[in-house]
Amino acid sequence: MKRINWLTIIVMAVLLMAASLSAGTYSGGSSTEANPYQIFTTDDLIELSNTSGDWDKHFIQTAEIKFNADGTHDEE
Secondary structure (H helix, E strand, O other), X not given: OOOOOHHXXXXXXXXXXXXXXXXXXXXXXXXXXXXXXXXXXXXXXXXXXXXXXXXXXXXXXXXXXXOOOOOOOXXX
């Protein structure tokens, strides 16, 4: 039987928690109907467009979002 390397397990757990905290957070919310993800910035909108796993979740746009004519965006 292989010996368990606890340091490896701890590092992997921390990495998984960090990834889950940063994924799909947008500008707030928790994706439910009562507390939808908040789309406030161009970065939120870009993140949503790149995260198809969230497309069936609940969202609310909380600000006017503008892109430049060439598709770029300025930070709010």
